[in-house]
Amino acid sequence: MTQEIIKKDTLPHFNPDSDILEREDGFHIFMDLPGVNREDLVIDLKENELEITGKVEYAKKEQSKDVHLEFGSGAYVRRFTISDTVDAEKIKATLKNGVMELFLPKAAKAIPKKIQIQAE
């Protein structure tokens, strides 16, 4: 046991609350990331694994004492597996008011097509 233990970040990890829903145009993922700046949000897509990481750090006000705490600095991490029906090239993400919206459009082959029946 001579190996030195590498300590990663000391921030607590949170699993951000997420909604996944389907609309006609594709899938939408909404994720609550309160306090996360745009620069601190990283969205990684490796093959079909989508990883979202965000970091939030609240500066402590000087000379003030904490009375009651229910949230704080931390790191948000969440992973999703993307299905083949999603067009990975066209994934779009927006961050507004602490909510991230990921739009995963369906690939052209997954969009249902109407088949015309020809009368004889």
Add this chain to the structure above:
Amino acid sequence: MVIDFSTYYDLPSQIDRIFEEMSKPLYFTQRRVSYPPINICEDDKNIYVSAEIPGVDIDNVELTLTDGSLVIKGERKSESGKYYRQERASGNFQRIITLNVPVDPDNVSAAMKNGVLNIALTKAEETHPKKIDISLS
């Protein structure tokens, strides 16, 4: 928590998750009890209240300061579509914060940034600590 040993699931990350669960800081124990989660801190002159309300515009949050309490009220709307997973809270919420010191009702500021609401309340003049000079006789 169910551990799935089949090849479809990433076992190392599941074990990581169990350890993360255990190493969660204890001081956030009240999280998820009521919505929205709030932090309160104070100094000699001000009381600072912050709340995590992602996805709600400041115009849709109603702040009421009554005698001895601050009320945060609002509504989170849910999106329309076919849901596969719904974890985010939606609907009306209200939280009452009891203030044990009188505050100046004209000196309240509130700002929303990245889904975090920050409220600063100024304590009433009479509660400010005062220095008393002792004169030697």
